[in-house]
């Protein structure tokens with residue numbers, strides 16, 4: 197049967213890709229131009245049989261694939277995929293359920309409900325909070341801030357959903373000096389403005405300074421939205437959330453949001469929970485599944501303490517849809533979407549509470565190993581306190597241009613993949629350990645490749 201044939205072919209191709217991950221060059225060997233030449237880019241008049249399509253597609257793109265799911269990919273904050281989460285994701289496609297409304301898929305709705313409750317419990321967040329399953333940290337920040345915008349303006353007697361922002365008593369927004377770009381993007385999308393947001397100074401690890409927040413808040417009248425962060429994208433540093441919550445709670449007409457795209461998972465580890473102490477005092481939280489939980493792209497969660505605020509801001513209504521306040525899409529900005537809670541359920545069911553903590557702790561231990569081995573290299577200086585899974589370093593003996601060149605050489609070599617960044621106005625290199633399959637040997641191999649690339653810079 198044609199369907200079985202094409203699915204069997206895809207399974208074989210997927211297996212062969214996954215088996216190749218530990219050994220293949222991590223970066224993509226060829227760039228976009230060559231890929232365009234390899235791919236059929238002219239829309240055909242006549243169709244081709246499905247097995248041939250899948251075969252040719254896989255063969256054409258193969259040299260342009262990056263081994264992001266492999267054990268030595270340390271770019272951005274890119275989680276691997278647990279096999280069980282991948283299997284559940286395949287079922288998501290096969291079942292093809294739309295969790296917009298419970299009536300469309302009672303199964304998807306109930307799995308969302310269960311996965312949501314588990315995530316809240318693991319992260320130590322209020323059991324009654326709303327959890328919207330969205331595409332990632334970006335949309336989680338957007339959804340949470342939409343709920344914040346609703347609540348703060350409703351408190352001023354303004355219905356922003358009905359009347360928009362023109363003439364509204366728009367809240368003041370305070371964000372950390374190192375707030376993630378997607379948080380700023382959320383402010384833009386919500387009409388709160390990126391330039392209007394006031395930056396609260398941060399310390400040398402990128403943490404918001406509570407004393408500076410107190411000063412900034414003292415100068416603010418009216419409703420205020422404060423956005424803190426658990427996990428700075430370069431250093432992994434967590435804002436002092438308990439102190440920040442105290443400062444924000446001392447005034448009314450205030451909403452505290454925490455962008456914890458990856459760092460919030462520290463709460464799932466008894467060993468690391470202290471680093472996010474006070475996180476439960478916020479009003480909303482953004483967290484990713486596709487980063488540290490190691491479910492496949494795409495998956496983020498928007499968590500809002502007051503489900504009424506989330507629903508008021510995000511629920512769609514149409515006579516034919518019958519989406520009620522308890523339907524999954526009442527707390528997401530989307531209507532139709534993938535049943536992306538299934539892989540979350542599968543990952544959590546398979547790992548259990550202990551397994552999630554071990555995943556978090558293992559990545560942190562590997563990051564510390566990387567930092568210690570890198571620091572042994574004569575010219576490398578680790579710039580951050582390695583509190584979570586991020587290592588930030590610079591090649592001191594080389595100039596700024598050569599530090600950036602080291603990143604390119606490492607990527608070209610293919611043993612591992614690390615990315616460049618700018619830290620305190622100078623080029624730096626970041627290494628993020630976010631994959632369940634990374635081993636101590638992978639870290640040592642990566643460090644060797646990096647130090648060799650540094651050495652080649654000196655002799656070049």
Ligand SMILES: Cc1ncc(COP(=O)(O)O)c(C=O)c1O
Pocket residue numbers: 272273331332333334335376378379425426427428429455456457458484496
């Ligand atoms: C702190 C923080 N917030 C938000 C995001 C954006 O997440 P996503 O790429 O899933 O939209 C990231 C991504 O690295 C992040 O580190």
